[in-house]
Amino acid sequence: MRSKLILSTVGTSLLTNQLEGNQRKELFDVSNLKEDSYSGALLGLIEYVKDKLKTTLRTASEADLKRLGAEFNGILGIYGGTFPEDTQDTHVLISTDTFQGKETAKILEEYLNSQGFKNVFTYCPKGLTTENKNTFINGIKDLLRWLDKDLNIESYKSSGYEIIFNLTGGFKSLQGYLNTIGMFYADRMVYIFESRQSELIEIPQLPIEVNPQIFEDNAVDFACMYADIPQQAAGIPNLMKEEYDRNQYLLSDWGILVWNKIKSSILSKKLYDFPSLKFEESFKKDFHKATNQQRVELQEILAKVSALLSTNTNGIAILKQHGGLQYDNYSGKHSTIGHFRINQGDRVSAVARENELILRHFGQH
Numbered sequence: 001m002r003s004k005l006i007l008s009t010v011g012t013s014l015l016t017n018q019l020e021g022n023q024r025k026e027l028f029d030v031s032n033l034k035e036d037s038y039s040g041a042l043l044g045l046i047e048y049v050k051d052k053l054k055t056t057l058r059t060a061s062e063a064d065l066k067r068l069g070a071e072f073n074g075i076l077g078i079y080g081g082t083f084p085e086d087t088q089d090t091h092v093l094i095s096t097d098t099f100q101g102k103e104t105a106k107i108l109e110e111y112l113n114s115q116g117f118k119n120v121f122t123y124c125p126k127g128l129t130t131e132n133k134n135t136f137i138n139g140i141k142d143l144l145r146w147l148d149k150d151l152n153i154e155s156y157k158s159s160g161y162e163i164i165f166n167l168t169g170g171f172k173s174l175q176g177y178l179n180t181i182g183m184f185y186a187d188r189m190v191y192i193f194e195s196r197q198s199e200l201i202e203i204p205q206l207p208i209e210v211n212p213q214i215f216e217d218n219a220v221d222f223a224c225m226y227a228d229i230p231q232q233a234a235g236i237p238n239l240m241k242e243e244y245d246r247n248q249y250l251l252s253d254w255g256i257l258v259w260n261k262i263k264s265s266i267l268s269k270k271l272y273d274f275p276s277l278k279f280e281e282s283f284k285k286d287f288h289k290a291t292n293q294q295r296v297e298l299q300e301i302l303a304k305v306s307a308l309l310s311t312n313t314n315g316i317a318i319l320k321q322h323g324g325l326q327y328d329n330y331s332g333k334h335s336t337i338g339h340f341r342i343n344q345g346d347r348v349s350a351v352a353r354e355n356e357l358i359l360r361h362f363g364q365h
Helices: 021-029 040-059 062-068 070-078 099-114 133-148 153-158 172-185 213-217 219-226 253-267 281-289 292-310
Strands: 004-009 092-093 118-122 163-166 188-192 200-204 239-244 247-250 275-280 336-340 345-355 356-363
Touching: 004 070, 004 172, 040 062, 040 099, 062 070, 062 153, 070 099, 092 099, 092 163, 092 213, 092 356, 099 118, 133 172, 133 253, 153 163, 163 172, 163 281, 172 188, 213 219, 213 247, 213 253, 219 247, 219 253, 219 292, 247 253, 253 292, 275 281, 275 292, 281 356, 292 336, 292 345, 292 356
Parallel strands: 004 092, 004 163, 092 118, 163 188, 275 356
Antiparallel strands: 188 200, 239 247, 336 345, 345 356
């Protein structure tokens, strides 16, 4: 049986379902707030609810779990109503950036651990609340970058995992976005039909194809905007960009989503010409010898270096100030040659000329 990566959206129903009347409304009214915005009385109410819920969970049957909250209902639905004996599956809980959301996810995580699941963790996208549109969209962008970089969801897929988006719990706005994101990543998405039978509804992955031409033609702009460096982006559709300043754009949430899916095939094909960067033949040879993954990681960093040099007038000083690049010069007879970090193993060596870098070599140094 294939191992599963199950991504579950987390709401607050596990907490609010423990209360009735005015107390339930009190929690609902502050559902978008962080802990420091809670009164002492409300913090006490949260502690009471958590204690009550944890006591209930100690003796809860699987039928009880389904009634406790939507998240349990969806996860159990995936397993046919009973937790499996083989608990090698990975569970990712997506929480809102709110006090109640984090507390709910923490309880879920602890319970799944108690059932033998060893690979359970929570991700809380920075600023993800339904308080207003801007904070919500920024949270979605953070989630998209995390899915691509930190979780590396494509590596699970290439390792043979079945990718399942469990969208039974959580706020409706989050469910809506994850439904679209799931079309790009998930093998299937599941919901629970709210009936006495609590039937599982499955939506299979739809065959979505992305025309690569617009991304190939605008690869430098896409890579720079992905690095949060505004560009004019005249050739990029409005759906994939949002205005940062007058005639300057960054990628929209949908731009990030599609670029995440296609960038590997684009950036692994050829070495792109980034502003303020020049390539020696030795560097081009190193690029052609690199793996596809190395090429992608390299050009994502080159976009960042290019943008930093193009938008600052103090030369490589800006690169030395960037903690991720760790730019420095070699010592001794090679002191005129600098180098910066791509990842833990690979570096680029370069010579600085005013606000321009001449790239010499790429690889392990």
